[in-house]
Amino acid sequence: MTTQLEPDICEDVCIHEQLVEKVKKELPRAEQMMELSNLFKALGDFTRIRILEALLSSELCVCDLVSVLDMNQSAVSHQLRVLRSSKIVKFRKEGKNVYYSLDDNHISQLINQGLNHVLESR
Amino acid sequence: MTTQLEPDICEDVCIHEQLVEKVKKELPRAEQMMELSNLFKALGDFTRIRILEALLSSELCVCDLVSVLDMNQSAVSHQLRVLRSSKIVKFRKEGKNVYYSLDDNHISQLINQGLNHVLESR
DNA sequence: AATACGCATGAATAGTTGTTCATATATTAA
DNA sequence: TTAATATATGAACAACTATTCATGCGTATT
Numbered sequence: 001m002t003t004q005l006e007p008d009i010c011e012d013v014c015i016h017e018q019l020v021e022k023v024k025k026e027l028p029r030a031e032q033m034m035e036l037s038n039l040f041k042a043l044g045d046f047t048r049i050r051i052l053e054a055l056l057s058s059e060l061c062v063c064d065l066v067s068v069l070d071m072n073q074s075a076v077s078h079q080l081r082v083l084r085s086s087k088i089v090k091f092r093k094e095g096k097n098v099y100y101s102l103d104d105n106h107i108s109q110l111i112n113q114g115l116n117h118v119l120e121s122r
Numbered sequence: 123m124t125t126q127l128e129p130d131i132c133e134d135v136c137i138h139e140q141l142v143e144k145v146k147k148e149l150p151r152a153e154q155m156m157e158l159s160n161l162f163k164a165l166g167d168f169t170r171i172r173i174l175e176a177l178l179s180s181e182l183c184v185c186d187l188v189s190v191l192d193m194n195q196s197a198v199s200h201q202l203r204v205l206r207s208s209k210i211v212k213f214r215k216e217g218k219n220v221y222y223s224l225d226d227n228h229i230s231q232l233i234n235q236g237l238n239h240v241l242e243s244r
Numbered sequence: 245a246a247t248a249c250g251c252a253t254g255a256a257t258a259g260t261t262g263t264t265c266a267t268a269t270a271t272t273a274a
Numbered sequence: 275t276t277a278a279t280a281t282a283t284g285a286a287c288a289a290c291t292a293t294t295c296a297t298g299c300g301t302a303t304t
Contacts, residue, residue: 014183014185014218014219015185015186015189016182016183016186019180019182019186020182020186020189020190022179022180023176023179023180023182023186023190024190026178027172027175027176027179027190028175028237032237032240032241033168033171033172033175034168035240036171036233036236036237036240037165037166037167037168037170037171038166039166039236039239039240040162040163040165040166040167040171040236041162041163041166041167042166043159043162043166044159044161044162044163044164044165044166045159045163046155046156046159048159049155049158049159049162050149050155053149053150053155054145054149056148057144057145057148057149058141058144058145060138060141060142060145061136061138063136063137064137064138064141064142064145067137067142068142068145068146068149087243096136097136104243106235106238106239106242106243107239109235110232110235110236110239111158113228113231113232114158114161114162114232115150115154115158116228117161117228117229117232118154118157118158118161119154120228121209121226121228
Protein backbone atom coordinates (compact mmCIF):
# COMPACT_ATOMS: atom_id res chain seq x y z
CA MET A 1 0.00 0.00 0.00
CA THR A 2 2.69 2.47 0.98
CA THR A 3 4.69 3.90 -1.89
CA GLN A 4 8.41 4.37 -1.18
CA LEU A 5 9.82 5.74 -4.39
CA GLU A 6 11.97 8.53 -2.93
CA PRO A 7 14.05 7.99 0.21
CA ASP A 8 13.06 11.37 1.65
CA ILE A 9 9.44 12.22 1.52
CA CYS A 10 9.91 15.74 2.80
CA GLU A 11 12.38 17.70 0.73
CA ASP A 12 12.82 20.68 3.03
CA VAL A 13 14.50 19.10 6.05
CA CYS A 14 18.09 20.15 6.57
CA ILE A 15 19.14 16.65 7.54
CA HIS A 16 21.17 14.57 5.11
CA GLU A 17 19.15 11.47 5.80
CA GLN A 18 21.14 8.80 4.07
CA LEU A 19 24.45 10.17 5.32
CA VAL A 20 23.06 10.19 8.84
CA GLU A 21 21.99 6.57 8.44
CA LYS A 22 25.43 5.60 7.18
CA VAL A 23 27.14 7.40 10.07
CA LYS A 24 24.82 5.79 12.59
CA LYS A 25 25.71 2.35 11.28
CA GLU A 26 29.41 3.05 11.51
CA LEU A 27 29.24 4.19 15.14
CA PRO A 28 30.77 1.79 17.68
CA ARG A 29 28.40 0.25 20.20
CA ALA A 30 27.22 2.69 22.86
CA GLU A 31 28.82 0.64 25.60
CA GLN A 32 32.20 0.86 23.93
CA MET A 33 31.91 4.59 23.43
CA MET A 34 31.01 4.87 27.07
CA GLU A 35 34.12 2.95 28.07
CA LEU A 36 36.19 5.11 25.76
CA SER A 37 34.87 8.33 27.23
CA ASN A 38 35.49 6.96 30.71
CA LEU A 39 39.07 6.15 29.78
CA PHE A 40 39.66 9.68 28.52
CA LYS A 41 37.88 11.10 31.54
CA ALA A 42 40.29 9.23 33.80
CA LEU A 43 43.19 10.74 31.86
CA GLY A 44 41.65 14.19 31.89
CA ASP A 45 42.91 15.59 35.15
CA PHE A 46 46.09 17.49 35.90
CA THR A 47 46.99 15.51 39.00
CA ARG A 48 46.39 12.18 37.31
CA ILE A 49 48.38 13.17 34.24
CA ARG A 50 51.28 14.14 36.47
CA ILE A 51 51.05 10.79 38.22
CA LEU A 52 51.10 9.00 34.89
CA GLU A 53 53.96 11.05 33.49
CA ALA A 54 55.90 10.21 36.63
CA LEU A 55 55.12 6.50 36.27
CA LEU A 56 56.27 6.74 32.67
CA SER A 57 59.74 7.23 34.13
CA SER A 58 59.62 4.58 36.80
CA GLU A 59 57.57 2.43 39.08
CA LEU A 60 57.01 4.47 42.26
CA CYS A 61 55.55 3.99 45.70
CA VAL A 62 52.87 6.30 47.01
CA CYS A 63 55.18 8.41 49.12
CA ASP A 64 57.47 8.90 46.13
CA LEU A 65 54.50 10.21 44.20
CA VAL A 66 53.54 12.46 47.10
CA SER A 67 57.04 13.89 46.95
CA VAL A 68 57.12 14.25 43.16
CA LEU A 69 53.74 15.95 43.02
CA ASP A 70 54.14 17.89 46.25
CA MET A 71 50.60 17.08 47.30
CA ASN A 72 49.14 15.55 50.43
CA GLN A 73 49.01 11.80 50.62
CA SER A 74 45.26 11.51 50.77
CA ALA A 75 44.76 13.41 47.54
CA VAL A 76 47.29 11.22 45.77
CA SER A 77 45.71 8.04 47.08
CA HIS A 78 42.29 9.17 45.93
CA GLN A 79 43.57 9.82 42.43
CA LEU A 80 45.42 6.50 42.38
CA ARG A 81 42.12 4.88 43.18
CA VAL A 82 40.56 6.46 40.09
CA LEU A 83 43.45 5.24 37.97
CA ARG A 84 43.25 1.76 39.44
CA SER A 85 39.53 1.44 38.88
CA SER A 86 40.03 2.45 35.25
CA LYS A 87 42.77 -0.18 34.94
CA ILE A 88 45.26 2.46 33.92
CA VAL A 89 47.75 1.60 36.63
CA LYS A 90 48.58 -1.58 38.47
CA PHE A 91 50.23 -1.99 41.84
CA ARG A 92 52.13 -4.41 43.98
CA LYS A 93 52.54 -4.40 47.74
CA GLU A 94 55.90 -4.79 49.37
CA GLY A 95 55.94 -4.51 53.11
CA LYS A 96 54.38 -1.23 54.12
CA ASN A 97 54.80 0.22 50.65
CA VAL A 98 52.61 0.00 47.57
CA TYR A 99 54.34 0.40 44.24
CA TYR A 100 52.39 1.70 41.28
CA SER A 101 53.19 1.39 37.59
CA LEU A 102 51.42 1.81 34.26
CA ASP A 103 49.13 -1.08 33.49
CA ASP A 104 50.30 -1.75 29.95
CA ASN A 105 52.00 0.09 27.15
CA HIS A 106 48.80 0.95 25.35
CA ILE A 107 48.47 3.56 28.04
CA SER A 108 51.95 4.97 27.62
CA GLN A 109 51.40 5.15 23.87
CA LEU A 110 48.17 7.07 24.41
CA ILE A 111 49.83 9.51 26.75
CA ASN A 112 52.83 10.02 24.52
CA GLN A 113 50.68 10.51 21.48
CA GLY A 114 48.57 13.01 23.36
CA LEU A 115 51.67 14.85 24.47
CA ASN A 116 52.97 14.93 20.92
CA HIS A 117 49.72 16.47 19.80
CA VAL A 118 50.03 19.12 22.46
CA LEU A 119 53.65 19.83 21.57
CA GLU A 120 53.11 19.97 17.82
CA SER A 121 49.92 21.99 17.81
CA ARG A 122 51.57 25.21 18.93
CA MET B 123 82.50 22.65 54.17
CA THR B 124 79.47 20.43 53.68
CA THR B 125 80.25 16.75 53.45
CA GLN B 126 78.12 14.89 50.90
CA LEU B 127 79.36 11.34 51.06
CA GLU B 128 75.99 9.62 51.03
CA PRO B 129 73.12 10.86 48.84
CA ASP B 130 70.49 10.41 51.57
CA ILE B 131 71.40 11.71 54.96
CA CYS B 132 68.40 10.23 56.65
CA GLU B 133 68.16 6.52 56.09
CA ASP B 134 64.71 5.94 57.48
CA VAL B 135 62.58 7.97 55.10
CA CYS B 136 60.40 5.91 52.84
CA ILE B 137 61.14 8.16 49.90
CA HIS B 138 63.60 7.02 47.25
CA GLU B 139 65.22 10.42 47.05
CA GLN B 140 67.43 10.09 44.03
CA LEU B 141 64.77 8.27 42.04
CA VAL B 142 62.30 11.02 42.90
CA GLU B 143 64.79 13.63 41.70
CA LYS B 144 65.32 11.77 38.44
CA VAL B 145 61.58 11.44 37.87
CA LYS B 146 61.03 15.11 38.61
CA LYS B 147 63.59 16.07 36.00
CA GLU B 148 61.99 13.88 33.39
CA LEU B 149 58.53 15.35 33.88
CA PRO B 150 57.28 17.57 31.04
CA ARG B 151 56.69 21.21 31.85
CA ALA B 152 53.62 21.83 34.01
CA GLU B 153 51.99 23.89 31.29
CA GLN B 154 52.26 21.05 28.83
CA MET B 155 50.84 18.55 31.27
CA MET B 156 48.01 20.98 31.86
CA GLU B 157 47.29 21.17 28.15
CA LEU B 158 47.45 17.41 27.91
CA SER B 159 45.00 16.90 30.74
CA ASN B 160 42.70 19.47 29.15
CA LEU B 161 42.84 17.61 25.86
CA PHE B 162 41.88 14.34 27.52
CA LYS B 163 39.22 16.11 29.55
CA ALA B 164 37.65 17.38 26.35
CA LEU B 165 37.62 13.81 25.02
CA GLY B 166 36.28 12.43 28.26
CA ASP B 167 32.56 12.79 27.80
CA PHE B 168 30.06 10.39 26.28
CA THR B 169 28.31 12.98 24.14
CA ARG B 170 31.55 14.42 22.82
CA ILE B 171 32.96 10.99 22.03
CA ARG B 172 29.83 10.17 20.08
CA ILE B 173 30.19 13.43 18.18
CA LEU B 174 33.79 12.61 17.37
CA GLU B 175 33.06 9.04 16.36
CA ALA B 176 30.39 10.39 14.03
CA LEU B 177 32.79 12.94 12.55
CA LEU B 178 35.27 10.11 12.05
CA SER B 179 32.86 8.86 9.40
CA SER B 180 32.06 12.15 7.74
CA GLU B 181 31.87 15.90 7.98
CA LEU B 182 28.41 16.71 9.34
CA CYS B 183 26.28 19.74 9.95
CA VAL B 184 24.80 20.43 13.38
CA CYS B 185 21.36 19.13 12.57
CA ASP B 186 22.89 15.91 11.24
CA LEU B 187 24.64 15.48 14.56
CA VAL B 188 21.41 16.21 16.39
CA SER B 189 19.82 13.43 14.41
CA VAL B 190 22.68 10.97 14.87
CA LEU B 191 22.88 11.54 18.61
CA ASP B 192 19.17 11.97 19.16
CA MET B 193 19.74 14.93 21.44
CA ASN B 194 18.38 18.43 21.47
CA GLN B 195 20.17 20.99 19.36
CA SER B 196 21.26 23.21 22.21
CA ALA B 197 23.06 20.42 24.01
CA VAL B 198 24.90 19.46 20.84
CA SER B 199 25.92 23.05 20.16
CA HIS B 200 27.25 23.43 23.68
CA GLN B 201 29.40 20.34 23.31
CA LEU B 202 30.60 21.45 19.89
CA ARG B 203 31.71 24.63 21.56
CA VAL B 204 33.86 22.65 23.98
CA LEU B 205 35.39 20.70 21.12
CA ARG B 206 36.01 23.87 19.13
CA SER B 207 37.70 25.66 21.99
CA SER B 208 40.00 22.67 22.47
CA LYS B 209 40.79 22.74 18.74
CA ILE B 210 39.58 19.20 18.35
CA VAL B 211 37.09 20.04 15.63
CA LYS B 212 36.99 22.69 12.95
CA PHE B 213 33.98 24.05 11.08
CA ARG B 214 32.91 25.85 7.95
CA LYS B 215 29.73 27.80 7.33
CA GLU B 216 27.63 27.26 4.24
CA GLY B 217 24.43 29.26 4.11
CA LYS B 218 22.40 28.51 7.18
CA ASN B 219 24.38 25.39 7.96
CA VAL B 220 27.62 24.88 9.86
CA TYR B 221 29.64 21.82 8.97
CA TYR B 222 31.94 20.27 11.54
CA SER B 223 34.88 17.94 11.02
CA LEU B 224 37.86 16.66 12.97
CA ASP B 225 40.61 19.21 13.19
CA ASP B 226 43.51 16.98 12.17
CA ASN B 227 44.33 13.32 12.09
CA HIS B 228 46.28 13.38 15.32
CA ILE B 229 42.86 13.45 16.88
CA SER B 230 41.47 10.53 14.91
CA GLN B 231 44.59 8.52 15.77
CA LEU B 232 44.11 9.27 19.45
CA ILE B 233 40.48 8.23 19.34
CA ASN B 234 41.17 5.07 17.38
CA GLN B 235 44.00 4.10 19.66
CA GLY B 236 41.80 4.68 22.68
CA LEU B 237 39.07 2.58 21.14
CA ASN B 238 41.54 -0.20 20.41
CA HIS B 239 42.61 -0.16 24.03
CA VAL B 240 38.99 -0.46 25.10
CA LEU B 241 38.31 -3.28 22.65
CA GLU B 242 41.44 -5.26 23.47
CA SER B 243 41.32 -4.91 27.23
CA ARG B 244 38.29 -7.17 27.64
C1' DA C 245 9.66 43.65 5.30
C1' DA C 246 8.24 39.53 7.36
C1' DT C 247 8.78 34.78 8.28
C1' DA C 248 11.18 30.55 8.83
C1' DC C 249 15.15 28.04 9.67
C1' DG C 250 19.86 26.61 11.52
C1' DC C 251 22.77 27.45 14.99
C1' DA C 252 24.76 29.79 19.17
C1' DT C 253 24.52 31.34 23.80
C1' DG C 254 23.23 32.89 28.67
C1' DA C 255 20.96 31.49 32.84
C1' DA C 256 19.43 27.98 35.85
C1' DT C 257 19.85 23.58 37.86
C1' DA C 258 21.09 18.98 39.07
C1' DG C 259 24.75 16.01 39.11
C1' DT C 260 29.70 15.11 39.34
C1' DT C 261 34.47 15.73 40.85
C1' DG C 262 38.85 17.02 43.45
C1' DT C 263 40.69 18.22 47.69
C1' DT C 264 40.96 18.28 52.70
C1' DC C 265 40.32 16.45 57.21
C1' DA C 266 39.78 12.78 60.19
C1' DT C 267 40.23 8.18 60.78
C1' DA C 268 40.82 3.23 59.62
C1' DT C 269 43.73 -0.69 58.17
C1' DA C 270 47.87 -3.18 57.65
C1' DT C 271 52.62 -3.98 58.22
C1' DT C 272 56.89 -3.50 60.73
C1' DA C 273 59.68 -2.32 64.83
C1' DA C 274 60.39 -1.99 69.68
C1' DT D 275 51.48 -5.51 73.09
C1' DT D 276 52.44 -0.97 71.86
C1' DA D 277 54.01 2.43 68.80
C1' DA D 278 55.17 4.04 64.34
C1' DT D 279 54.74 4.18 59.48
C1' DA D 280 52.56 3.67 54.71
C1' DT D 281 48.47 3.69 52.54
C1' DA D 282 43.36 3.73 51.97
C1' DT D 283 38.89 5.53 52.70
C1' DG D 284 34.51 8.04 54.18
C1' DA D 285 32.44 12.50 54.81
C1' DA D 286 32.10 17.27 53.74
C1' DC D 287 32.48 21.07 50.81
C1' DA D 288 33.62 23.98 47.04
C1' DA D 289 34.23 24.04 42.23
C1' DC D 290 33.02 22.47 37.92
C1' DT D 291 30.02 20.34 34.17
C1' DA D 292 26.17 18.76 31.16
C1' DT D 293 21.66 19.47 30.02
C1' DT D 294 17.41 22.19 29.40
C1' DC D 295 14.87 26.28 28.45
C1' DA D 296 14.45 30.60 26.50
C1' DT D 297 16.07 33.61 23.38
C1' DG D 298 19.26 35.89 20.14
C1' DC D 299 21.58 36.22 15.69
C1' DG D 300 22.38 35.53 10.89
C1' DT D 301 20.81 33.70 6.44
C1' DA D 302 17.45 32.39 3.14
C1' DT D 303 12.74 32.55 1.35
C1' DT D 304 8.43 34.71 0.35
